[in-house]
Amino acid sequence: MVGDWESRAKAKREAILDSIPEKWRLQKIPSPEEQKDVTGSYIQQFLNDKEIAITETDAVGIAEKVAAGEWSAVDVTEAFCHRASLAHQLVNCLHETFFDAAVASAKDLDEYYAKKKKTIGPLHGVPVSLKDQFHVKDVETTMGYVGWIGTFEGKPDDPRKGTHESEMVRELRALGAVLYCKTSVPHTLMSGETVNNIIGYTWNPKNRYLCSGGSSGGEGALIGLKGSPGGFGTDIGGSIRIPAAFNGLYGIRPTSGRLPYEGMANSMDGQNTVLSVVGPLATTARGVRLLTKAILSEKPWLYDPGVVEMPWRDAQEQAILDILKSTSDKGQLSFAVLKSDGIVTPQPPVARAVSMVAEALSKAGHKIIEWKPPSHKTLLDLTFKTWAYDGGKDIHDSFALSGEDISPQVKSIYGDKAREQFTAAQIAANNVDLRRFRKEYMEYWNSTAQETGNGQPVDGIISPLAPYPAARRKLYKYYGYSAWVNGLDYTSVVLPVTASDKTVDKYEAEYTPIGDLDKDVFDAYDADLYDGAHVSVQIVGRRYTEEKTLAIAEYIGQLLGK
Template identity: 40%
Template sequence: MTAAATVRKSTTFATILPLAIFSAFFASYWFAFGDAWNMHPCDAHRLHWQTVVSEKRAELAAKIPQEWLLSQRVIDHARSRRSIAGDFLDSLLDSHTRDITTREPTEIVREIASGNLSSVEVVTAFCKRASYIHQISPAFLEIGFDLALSRAKELDEYFNTHGQTVGPLHGLPITLKDHFHIKGLETSFGYVGWIGTFEGTKGTGKEKNVESELIRQLVSVGAVPIAKTTLMVSTWAPENNNNILGYSWNPYNQELSTGGSSGGEALVQALRGSAVGFGTDSGGSVSMPSSYHGIYSVKPSPGRLSFKDAAGSGLGNLAITAVVGIMGPSIRTLRLVFKSLMETRPWEHDSSVLPIPWRSDQELSPDAILSFGFMESDGIVAPHPPIARALEIAYSAVKNKGHQLIAWKPPSHAANAMHGPLARGDGCPDVYSAFKSSDEPIVPQLSHLFPDGNLKKPISLPDYQKITQEMMSFRNQYREYWTSTSRITKHGRPVDAVILPVSPYAGFKPGKFDYSAYTSIVNILGYTSAVVQVTFGDKCVDVVQDDYKPLGERDKLNMDTYDADASDGVPAAIQILGRDLEEEKIFSIAQIVADAIEEYQAKQA
């Protein structure tokens, strides 16, 4: 193109562009607002989902106090870094905030109970840290700092008046995945169409006025909710994405996914944005993100923690039920929170919770000699090198303490194929309707649910019942296998727990997740599990061996996705599996394993 032609093109473009913009604006104004003149408000709302998102983001930003705002230079620098975990975020904080927010939560509640820290001090520190996190890596669909500080003042007044705490979590700041209703805050569940509504419906009188049972219980024992975390919209994918905040990135390597669907909560816990967090899990949604973020978690069996009055997908499904999981910096913290919730007697307010109080007699002594099943691979997909090494470390650490480990060869994880039909056999009409309510696009991670943008036909009732029978058969086979191990354990009882991978990955790139059976099987069984952190990826050590032979085509595809550079410095964890309703036992076993790993690594160092 000649210089003259270039000038002409530029001039013409400069002349036409304002007119085009005006015409487009006028047209959009006419179609949106002209038609809206005779349109139901909800229909007008549908035409402007981007506007709703912009307003919601601005609302969230306005909830951060002026004195906590980071400069754009700091934000840009943080987003350009490979990692924002560890020292980086700490370096942005004042020493007092840093000191409080990096303490073990069990210590924080002791310090509050002794009068050495006030609830306002603690809540302020965590709200400030959380605000920094959100500005760097958007993590909160709802921010309630003002509500939290108001509650903290009430707790301090109570303590000063009565000389005691309201409960064992007095003044402890918490965050929760945006399933749970908190009075004064919205619940969008990641849907644009739910903003300004109660679960997608306007004018119910319930907007910002409903409290989930779990929230009521937590507040009754002193916990202080400060915010609600972003999630995989609908929860039906192992990544974290929605049209309100966008995709969520792992703070240890910001080119990797947080995982999902509780990835936002894992992100916040990794960066210590609250003392403890709550996610939900129906196929690994708590366990997998926890494993990628260097935190600990417990996924209880159905029937221990309340899901009453919470938002969700497929809530009428009783075959694969979502459970509340707890996420935090230590097993001791998770145990404290779970035990505190049991003290509220949740079964008296939620018929789906079993009447099982905290059972101290189920906990094992730290000196107990245990028998473990040990699974390096399920024979279908082998873990990537960092996870394989984490398993080796755990094996050596546990063995060095005198515990027995036996090869774990249960019924095949191929049974995981039933998880999808059981969990989403209805075709997800609730998800489809929620997207359509605002005309927001279906995020790519959910496109498989709606081929060509349309609803799938639901599974017939006879077919669903058949799959449910297969699930029950698998559960019985697995139980029989577990019980049969009493013949080979030294103590003559079935193995106490199983050590196995959480996921094949130490983090993964967007769109590269392919295998969830290590956790989905746990949900099919209805068992209890915990995640214990072990080590970090090391690109110099964690390499695929030259003599590696794929277990099959799926395993080959899995190993082909391994990137040693991407996994370098990213957490690698293991899973501790117990049987159904063995939460107290698993807390103690997970602590035994965590202590053994810590001692082993100290000696190796």
């Protein structure tokens, strides 16, 4: 299969663009200098009033409008296909489009509604985008690898080619969702920037000097441009939360085993110490809730042996709402604030966002304490080892299929070739060390009951998600603020907080970096360049607290006026 990989990549890149109807093609793509921000009024100029109304409604609103018969599934689908087409031309966020199949599905949904006067499920007529790890019938999955073009995960003669669908895809169809595109990823999936040799680089639509995040960067950029009301990404070191944060979205990293991963493509498949998990990103917290709750209503534990039998728990969510509504002292939650992990100090916009959330909660009567946990350096060392168990063999084998170049972002982690693999004994030892550390961290969390004033440990942790509002190209150097959550397998929800402001977001004049990594982050900061970029934080909860953590994040968003 090794051949002229550049020609194959170019042909695929052009095929993606050619799949966009001519009527939706842009005559000129402005440079970042000409148009830094292509969200809002910029992209709206290419849409009619009805398309704007549809695409700027969140997933819950769309489901309600379609269920009430006010909007047809076809009209909604065509509007999002149009806006997704514009988004791709502006920021390179799509790997696959299947608009005709989507419209056909929407027609079937409209016919069902016309006959039955009801919807087939809670996502009836709601367009849902998918990261290019999901297998969809008659749609290619490249995961950013040139060597996977025309194959099934690099295997040209695999009988699953063109026919296999991931379990969650089946469930989304059963719920009434309309699937219409798959979004860009960095080849290997192991980067906070989305770059590959097929589509190039996926830019941040709010600030096209910055990245869209990774590895679900296409999802983040597409939803950020409202070319999708919500979609699904995956997260092994921050890959849902980073794009959500960088694009001003809500996103959830659930605990492993909560949502179905069965039948999806992946890197390092079989590495089970720190599992990749699947979760939704959306424009609103209630959109994230709808997508999560809908999937759980399909009882995925009956179809994916890795899923825990845990339906959506209204009681856990209601318990938080009851506390928040209470006027007594019991109507108080408690939070810990992680200002710095001691390795890298968040850049000024991120530090300000963390403070804004803590201050808003404190003003609303909630208890705030400082988070001083066991060493995050130890935790990260244990977590990052899992990414190297196979010495990079899996990803280098995929690169070897075509002989393509490895992006600098990935090469900085995995080098030019595979390295020595861990032995079974070394993997077992790392697993034991990580298990012991998780126990130590749990005991520390429990100990906060002595500080909260209500005899209960903190309800969540307010933490940076990345040290950057959004990273500059080739400068995403530190994953510690996202990967610690993966190492502990905690639940985490990202919420937008503010925008970078060059007039206030400045390092103190006498600031001295903690070490080399901190210096990299310090040197990458440019207040003028970042001005206007989204700034977000994450709310971290214990394992399997998706309902509770999402309710808290939505509440904080309301406090902040989001």
